[in-house]
Amino acid sequence: MVIxxxxxxxxxxxxxxxxxxxxxxxSGHEVLDYRMRDFLxxxxxxxxxxxxFSSLYHGKTKAATYLKSLALELYFLFLKTxxxxxxxxxxxxxxxxxxxxxLEHSITRRLVRHFDGLFVxxxxxxxxxxxxxxxxxxxxxxxxxxxxxxxxPAGGFSSVRERYGFDAEPVNLFFGLLRPYKGLENLIEAFxxxxxxxxxxxxxxSDYADSLAGxxxxxxxxxxxxxxxxxxxxxxxxxxxxxxLPFDSITxxxxxxxxxxxxxxxxxxxxxxVPSYVRDGANxxxxxxxxxxxxxxxxxRTDMLPDLERRDWDAKVRSMTDWANIGTRAVDAYRMAAExxxxxx
Numbered sequence: 001m002v003i004x005x006x007x008x009x010x011x012x013x014x015x016x017x018x019x020x021x022x023x024x025x026x027s028g029h030e031v032l033d034y035r036m037r038d039f040l041x042x043x044x045x046x047x048x049x050x051x052x053f054s055s056l057y058h059g060k061t062k063a064a065t066y067l068k069s070l071a072l073e074l075y076f077l078f079l080k081t082x083x084x085x086x087x088x089x090x091x092x093x094x095x096x097x098x099x100x101x102x103l104e105h106s107i108t109r110r111l112v113r114h115f116d117g118l119f120v121x122x123x124x125x126x127x128x129x130x131x132x133x134x135x136x137x138x139x140x141x142x143x144x145x146x147x148x149x150x151x152x153p154a155g156g157f158s159s160v161r162e163r164y165g166f167d168a169e170p171v172n173l174f175f176g177l178l179r180p181y182k183g184l185e186n187l188i189e190a191f192x193x194x195x196x197x198x199x200x201x202x203x204x205x206s207d208y209a210d211s212l213a214g215x216x217x218x219x220x221x222x223x224x225x226x227x228x229x230x231x232x233x234x235x236x237x238x239x240x241x242x243x244x245l246p247f248d249s250i251t252x253x254x255x256x257x258x259x260x261x262x263x264x265x266x267x268x269x270x271x272x273x274v275p276s277y278v279r280d281g282a283n284x285x286x287x288x289x290x291x292x293x294x295x296x297x298x299x300x301r302t303d304m305l306p307d308l309e310r311r312d313w314d315a316k317v318r319s320m321t322d323w324a325n326i327g328t329r330a331v332d333a334y335r336m337a338a339e340x341x342x343x344x345x
Contacts, residue, residue, distance in 0.1 A: 009033050
């Protein structure tokens with residue numbers, strides 16, 4: 001089994017590296033870095049695993065987007081003629097920055113027919129693929145998102161109270177790229193009542209960051225707009241009390257998994273695969289939407305499930321996000337798809 005994985009050595013997101021390492025350990029085979037120009041290296045029986053590929057067909061116009069999607073479809077057909085099995089990790093059915101979301105949805109619906117398997121992070125996306133895209137259930141594999149806990153080095157960050165001057169009250173953290181779909185305007189508005197501490201940390205455009213800063217009327221809300229180096233992430237998450245991620249919509253969030261990796265309490269929307277990882281009152285609070293009212297209500301909650309239920313859920317999440325478990329699931333999926341291909345011939 002030759003496994004070729006896109007973004008195998010990505011520097012901006014450690015997920016693909018950790019995932020590929022887990023697959024290597026489970027399969028006993030090296031996972032090769034795959035670039036789109038490597039199509040002539042593909043041989044019969046190879047696994048080609050893609051993650052984010054929508055940028056390959058994004059165009060400035062609808063016509064250009066559609067034509068580029070046709071070229072990508074021909075690319076997939078060529079891989080199939082060489083005997084490759086093609087997999088896709090479904091991070092989003094439609095990219096957050098899609099200029100033509102309805103067209104992108106129809107393109108996704110067409111392109112998924114060429115995949116031998118689709119990896120999803122939870123039951124929510126699995127159900128959506130099977131029901132809304134009319135995909136056979138045997139092509140959809142739930143392979144959870146793995147923990148980041150062992151990845152980032154310890155130390156390298158003084159506590160948030162020392163660094164930012166917060167008082168002794170709990171500190172809520174938003175962490176990640178600052179982008180409009182993440183509900184940051186609503187978050188800042190919700191915290192303008194000055195009841196709670198809020199720290200917003202992440203990179204983003206200066207114009208967007210300035211617009212967010214202009215909305216802030218609370219002395220207890222601090223924006224730190226910068227790329228956070230790896231050596232600071234562990235200390236940052238360990239020194240805050242809760243993570244708050246009020247996305248407009250979500251399939252999966254690396255920031256959420258990062259928070260859970262450090263045992264942080266998460267407040268976010270009950271959307272996508274989130275309920276597979278966050279149980280209301282156990283390791284977080286789930287909001288029906290990301291309106292300022294919903295955010296304020298969640299931020300003010302104190303109700304919790306019984307200790308035994310919380311411990312059971314925490315144990316479930318730790319097991320689910322363990323990379324050994326994830327690697328085994330992925331390799332099993334590759335083998336099942338290969339057997340299905342053989343049986344169909």
